[in-house]
Amino acid sequence: MKLHEYQAKGVFADAGIPVPDSQLASTVDDAVEAAGEIGYPVAIKAQVQVGGRGKAGGIKLVDDAEEAREAADEILGMDLKGLHVDRVLVEAAVDFTDELYVGVTMDRTEGKPVAMVSTRGGVNIEEVAEEDPDAIVREHIDPAFGMHPYQARKAVFDAGVDRAVANDVASILTQLYQLWDDKDATDIEVNPLMVTSDDEVIAADAVMNIDEDALFRHPDLAEMEEEAASDELEAKANEYGFDYVRLSGNVGIIGNGAGLVMTTLDLVDYYGGEPANFLDIGGGAKAERVTNALDMVFSDENVDSVVFNIFGGITRGDEVAKGINEALEQFDEIPKKVVVRLAGTNAEEGMEILNTDLVTVEGTLEDAVQRAVSYAEEEQ
Ligand code: GDP
Ligand code: MN
Numbered sequence: 001m002k003l004h005e006y007q008a009k010g011v012f013a014d015a016g017i018p019v020p021d022s023q024l025a026s027t028v029d030d031a032v033e034a035a036g037e038i039g040y041p042v043a044i045k046a047q048v049q050v051g052g053r054g055k056a057g058g059i060k061l062v063d064d065a066e067e068a069r070e071a072a073d074e075i076l077g078m079d080l081k082g083l084h085v086d087r088v089l090v091e092a093a094v095d096f097t098d099e100l101y102v103g104v105t106m107d108r109t110e111g112k113p114v115a116m117v118s119t120r121g122g123v124n125i126e127e128v129a130e131e132d133p134d135a136i137v138r139e140h141i142d143p144a145f146g147m148h149p150y151q152a153r154k155a156v157f158d159a160g161v162d163r164a165v166a167n168d169v170a171s172i173l174t175q176l177y178q179l180w181d182d183k184d185a186t187d188i189e190v191n192p193l194m195v196t197s198d199d200e201v202i203a204a205d206a207v208m209n210i211d212e213d214a215l216f217r218h219p220d221l222a223e224m225e226e227e228a229a230s231d232e233l234e235a236k237a238n239e240y241g242f243d244y245v246r247l248s249g250n251v252g253i254i255g256n257g258a259g260l261v262m263t264t265l266d267l268v269d270y271y272g273g274e275p276a277n278f279l280d281i282g283g284g285a286k287a288e289r290v291t292n293a294l295d296m297v298f299s300d301e302n303v304d305s306v307v308f309n310i311f312g313g314i315t316r317g318d319e320v321a322k323g324i325n326e327a328l329e330q331f332d333e334i335p336k337k338v339v340v341r342l343a344g345t346n347a348e349e350g351m352e353i354l355n356t357d358l359v360t361v362e363g364t365l366e367d368a369v370q371r372a373v374s375y376a377e378e379e380q
Contacts, residue, residue: 001210002049006089007224008188008206015179017172018202022091026235031072032065034090040064041093044071048083051207052124056080061093077239086235094204099192100161101125101136102173103207104180106187113141113180115152115173117159121192147177168201169193183221184214233277233300240292242281249274251376252297252306252336254290256281264309267365273373276303283314287323294327298335305375307368308340308359317342317350328358337375341368 003011009019023034024047035042046058053059058080060071068090078085099122107114118136120128128135139155141147152170161169172193180188189207196202215222230246237244243258251273255261258280265275277300281293297303310320320342328334338359342350354361360375362368 008208020092035068046085047087096194098195103189245278250304252303255309267369287326290323291327304379307372312344317346321350321353339372
């Protein structure tokens with residue numbers, strides 16, 4: 001499991017490792033407000049789990065509100081190396097003189113953890129390792145004894161880190177090893193670890209990967225995985241203009257109108273299922289809105305089946321049915337079983353139009369919900 005930068009920085013901060021003041025934002029307005037609170041200049045950073053965001057245009061330094069708005073608008077919603085950017089971290093910019101690299105990982109050939117230090121931070125460390133392997137100092141650690149302070153100091157001095165900050169860098173390295181060990185991490189990396197003109201050392205970036213098999217020992221980290229998924233879905237809902245709340249169950253619910261969605265939710269519960277979400281797609285149900293709604297429930301890993309409860313009003317039942325068909329025809333394979341119940345204007349016509357190769361059609365809400373609950377149970 002990979003933590004997001006903002007999550008890893010939270011873990012670092014709790015462990016006493018210095019990180020810049022920052023706030024997470026999923027809308028342009030929130031990003032600008034956060035920047036104002038933090039104080040300019042700030043860095044606006046895409047929260048997606050890839051390296052090299054800087055080069056790819058996912059990080060912008062800005063000096064005032066106007067620039068912040070422009071940068072947030074550009075970064076939010078952008079496609080960064082195939083990943084959609086839903087959130088940005090707005091962070092106090094660091095006025096740095098040097099960029100270092102520090103990290104801890106498992107050296108599989110030695111079967112021991114290894115701490116690494118380099119004065120060539122701020123660039124892709126794999127490239128440094130190829131071009132100039134000596135620029136990275138490696139210090140193996142005996143896990144039975146942990147990292148001795150002298151080992152950290154040795155690695156830092158051998159790497160040629162400026163004496164003025166060597167002790168601080170060494171203690172950060174020791175803290176990183178401690179975290180690596182305590183949190184069952186597979187890798188921890190700070191690139192760059194920035195050195196400022198007044199000799200402060202601060203983690204400007206943070207990578208932390210956790211051993212999936214050890215997550216049960218760390219409910220706080222497991223929760224972060226859940227939280228990140230919820231945040232992403234909520235940001236998506238924002239973008240699509242849906243009312244959405246992620247819940248803890250596995251039956252996805254899509255409806256138009258808050259009352260209709262609430263009723264569906266209650267019925268799922270009544271029939272022994274657990275709702276995965278509240279999703280109100282609002283007035284109408286044109287193909288695009290249906291596609292967006294499906295994108296949301298299908299991208300929720302917890303969802304095992306989906307129930308549509310749509311009331312044809314201004315948008316008639318037959319149009320809704322066409323929308324659902326069109327949306328589902330875009331999938332080579334429909335990832336989760338979908339049950340549809342239509343009511344209101346032209347509901348009968350709509351149910352006839354629905355492509356039963358793609359969805360299960362039920363005449364009443366009770367039947368539709370029971371069907372979706374049993375589909376979800378089959379997946380368990
Ligand atoms: P990555 O490219 O995804 O690894 O993202 P990083 O957080 O490592 O940022 C990449 C580069 O952006 C850094 O090496 C810096 O050169 C620059 N950068 C990031 N944050 C700041 C900042 O607060 N101040 C300044 N001046 N540069 C920054
Ligand atoms: Mn980095």
